[in-house]
Amino acid sequence: MPRQKLFSTVRLRDLALLIVSISVLVISAHLWISDRLLVLRSVYPLESMVSRTTLTCSPGAPVWLGETLLFATESQGSLANQIAYIEPDGKRHHCENGWEGTLIASPRLSETTRFRYASLSKLITADATLAIINSGGLRLDAALVEIFPELVPSRDARLREVTIGHLLSHQAGFDRMKSEDPLFSLRKNTWCPYDIKALSSQMLDFSPGERYSYSNRGYCLLGAVLEKVTGKPFRQLIEEMYSLSDQGVRFIDGPYLKDEVRYDFRNGDFFSERYYQRFDFHALSAVAGLSGNASALAQLIHSMLRRQPLNILSATVGEGCDLSEYMNCYGYGVYVHKQSNSQLSVSMQGGVLPGSRSVAVIDEHGGVTVLLGSGQPLEGFEQTVKLYQKMYYSIEQYYKAGIAGAVSLPLGAK
Template structure:
């Protein structure tokens, strides 16, 4: 078997109710321009958020001083970047077409010159005048920090082909948050000092409209910090509260992993159980023979994405997770299981179908009785798209054409990635209190035995900073476990973190695009992880 190729977490996710935000740094989004129709789709690609998390934040001109162009960029990179800004600011199609003809790559699969020209036009329309702040070459991508006339900033990353022409293969883009000017606490402090530091960090972001959501920090029964910012529904002026129910994105993968762990402990499954043993009628016989639960839980299955189908498929009613399998089950695998790692919502849909096969009748019944009730979660629900609730937050996202986040947000009701209903890969609605209760129940052994909990949440080979359905990262000598949820251009972003050694929990849930919550929330996690 060939050596595994690990794809950075921020490089891939499928746009569905799950909307994954695995990890913690910056989920990037790549957009493809579809030629003459000028329609854009989020691409599920093998490359984001290795970091961490999509971006939807903005920066004021005052908070981001001009910076010198990074010396890690080559002269050819600097020329490309300078020419790009000049072509955008020229404001005419002829100049944009000339730049695109000069810099498009001739390689198969690359964006064509028309695509690149339209990209420049969109940036120009949104920016009303563009300034290049800095350039950096990292991991094969040329990263440009850009500022619009209104002071908001974004990051445009270009993958180039390595030829002397420095041709552009594709790009991804996201808005950038204002850098926090104060140092973060990195040592034990009093509770009052910690509360103030957390509150200052959150108010800094909320004051710049970079954060809308709720945050809860606890240790056991002690509430260290709780706060709510922004509006759950801007049309009706409904404020966010601690009882607001936010879309969870991919955080439900933790629930699904727990259900699988319970079945393993009951002796009904093992991590090496093959897909075909449970779903013998699975249409792709090769996948049924070769995919194991271990592959599915660690994003190494190679199951193809179901995103990109007709809208009616994504919005079609269903009551059982297994009803979603026809969308992708007959497709060939993207790679041989166990040879690569690539974030897969479909893998967790398969896990949900396995849960249904062994527990019946539906995934929703199983997760309610075996996870939510055991953890004391009373405010978590899988809304159908036509259900209305005054406690349900409306998501707000940047329009498709404003991929750098220079303009105003719109509501996400037309965002087809929401789907008809959440499922085993993500998409419930919950509160910061309920997600905190889940984390505490997980660590205390209410959901799984200590041995199984450790196995499911510990780092595994495969997806970066990932275990079996759980993110796992190190902060100094601390182990931080949990998950994220959301995506760029979705109006969804959340994080759930528990410092394993000390039991501190940080849950932040919001209704703006990722990675807004991750950047702000991870700063809170860093301060909390430093406490004893």
């Protein structure tokens, strides 16, 4: 090939490469500016593959723990995860994967890395309430108006019927699908726990005890009840009852703590990293106010199961309640779940905050599993259900295979 023709070919090839490179940069810049979340979502599968390689587990941990984390990383939009499982006899196992912050560039996630517990905090509120009841400082059938007489007179006469038991089991008459949840309202400040009397001017969404409906308001009111009957601020009371600081568990006030994981918001179209500025985390103390690691919470829950005579598994679920549905058949702080055509009964509670998902599972043998994740699935709860189902069947198969120390605990399920 003549020298001049060779140079022309090289120049044309270089020019074409330059045009392609510039085009890629321009398109990428345009997408980053116009739809940054789309770009981040498109690279997630690659990041997920990298994060999965960091999986580490404690010696002797059941295989299903690691498999659960790998599934969560792949399907739940969560690059950093913790899982802890305490066997019925108290033996603890744990697994972790991912990094605390930026992929590869930050420290590896550890067993002690902090996550927000979100609504798993309700388990502590429920247990604390039952502890006060067990000690005689409160009654399960005590009416809310007995503790807060300023609620009488009330706009809705049914308010007189609301009991502590109703609040614990999400049967107090609040339905967030019908009336606004003041704890997570973006339009106005919450009346709970600051102005309980404001409840007297509101209407309930259904008669107390008529049905179940998950309620943040109910658990905020439980926090206010505990303050009233003990004479102590809720956070102080919980710290004293559970020695939280000794276990690395802390209340959050909004901003992220130094030892906290970095959350992934790419699958959310509304809230971003500064979402906490929109909520009152002091008001959320009894509802979604705690943070810590999976092992610490699993240990706390495992200890709760020994509380007598009442504990979070003591409630009897109403007859006719469909146990195969999630968030449907509530006891004290947990709902009972049993898959169709399966034998295992579990009690569960999920947690949701922007950029994170969590779940606690108490199986009928007395085992406790806590999973904490730093992201959220794009498809929402429908995708989360797939994770729940995988955990459920993994736990069921684990017990079928036979482990030492398994004993049956009553879940109140009929």
